[in-house]
Amino acid sequence: MVTGRRSRTSRLDVHRPYLQRRIDETEGKISIKELREELADRGWPVPYSSLRDWARSRLQWPDAPAPAAAAPSVRTVVGWITRHPDKLTEDEVQQCKAVLAACPDLDQAHQLIRDFAQMLTSRTGTRLPDWIDAARAGFKLLRKMILLQ
Structure with missing residues (x-):
């Protein structure tokens, strides 16, 4: 029997409660760039792309817009x-x-x-x-x- 895939742990997982709280406080109007700057100010510099990819899969954004349709080939x-x-x-x-x-x-x-x-x-x-x-x-x-x- 095949079971669901477990997501790998990330060094960003320890910041999840803080980041989710910031998203909730701003009603989702905070950008990944701003979250990255806040983490850097707290002594946790992280590459933008790493935070972006991690946040997409692990954080809840209110009223996230539907992804744009891909352009035709x-x-x-x-x-x-x-x-x-x-x-x-x-x-x-x-x-x-x-x-x-x-x-x-x-x-x-x-x-x-x-x-x-x-x-x-x-x-x-x-x-x-x-x-x-x-x-x-x-x-x-x-x-x-x-x-x-």
Whole structure:
């Protein structure tokens, strides 16, 4: 039978009552940096990252905000952009819109991809020269922006 994993002890465990009391007194409005400074003032210097990692797993923070959703990977975004819109779930459509709203250049590339796909499926190759001109103009601007950075 597998039992629950016991958490390892830490040299910070002796400070847990004090740190929890400070969090409770400030209603969670004290930062890890401030807690670290208080410990240092008491003669217990500790690296910020050590205290942060320890505090996340062992202290209770009131009304802790929900962790932010991870940004989608490049592969995921490329999949959203290159798949037929009918093949995307509603959640994927919303996430794709959010990414495109945050990056106008990517939104422009997305539109060019959609236009090209429409030309292929509707077999309207006569529009290809206009599409090439639009793509060149769009990517000239993008290249200039990249070179300026």
